[in-house]
Amino acid sequence: MSDADWAFWDSWMRAQRRMEREVDRALQQDFDISKSEFGILVTLRAAPGGAMRVTELAESLGWEKGRVAHLLTRMEARGFLEREEAGAAGRRTGITLTAVGAERVDRAVLGHGRVIRRLVLDRLAPDQVQAISAWSRAMTGDGSE
Amino acid sequence: MSDADWAFWDSWMRAQRRMEREVDRALQQDFDISKSEFGILVTLRAAPGGAMRVTELAESLGWEKGRVAHLLTRMEARGFLEREEAGAAGRRTGITLTAVGAERVDRAVLGHGRVIRRLVLDRLAPDQVQAISAWSRAMTGDGSE
DNA sequence: CTCCTAGAGTTGATGCTGCAACTTAAGAGT
DNA sequence: ACTCTTAAGTTGCAGCATCAACTCTAGGAG
16 A cells, blocks of 8 residues: 555545535435435335335345344334234234335435435546446455455 | 436445445454544544644544544543643643554554455556546535535 | 254344534633 | 633434344254
């Protein structure tokens, strides 16, 4: 790691952090949900049958199930979704959006898209999009795991 | 936001998250410090007089002072640094690294640099470095604030 | 049928982050 | 000297992420 490498890394991390912070804050202010909650809502919204299991959600998002469970608890308390008991006690089979959750995500997708476009996409040149896109694919593709 | 835009954004965020997660975990396992602690330590290490104030630290890192204060509390408890009382009670003037803190950061800079190189830099093509570098500068330069 | 293992889901602990409120010190103005 | 304002620093709260431990179910081996 040369000094230039460190400077590059530092600059990148700062930019990333700043971008996430701004996008998060906008999502919070405009729709009163966090980026994680947004992810859950969007994934559930796109679910074929309208219901998903915790593990499916976690795998689809690439998150840990513990994290998903915690989020579901908070979101259920806020009335965005329901965990349906199936079979015996303690065994939940399906997570479904409530009308409130569905309405919220539908609005958020539109509004938040505009924010992302304004804060991020509009500031990216086409070749930058290309480069970042290629890197993203390489990174998520099989990243040394 | 077209579908392609959303796919780009989603892919980017996933890649970013994954990268940070891996880098963080490595830093935690190898040196038992978080990325934030690393930032504090490096900044303090580079301080001219060897001492900095909370606000200087916060501005230098681009963080909020509350965050810095919380981190300092934990790091002081772990013996990495000291907050020196100056003047009357409750008024702290200088934050200085302890020998333990200095030793830790010196080792971490080297070892962590290798991790970053391996996990990130080695996977970046030159044009990707260029694009990200340009974006980072644009983003941190004056990003709509 | 019984046991036992594997997986799903939850929960608790701990540390991190953002925000807001609070305390105290320093300085300006009169 | 006294007050008022401002800045520095701390603290508490709530949400978020990670990890590990735990419960319960289901399904198979014997």
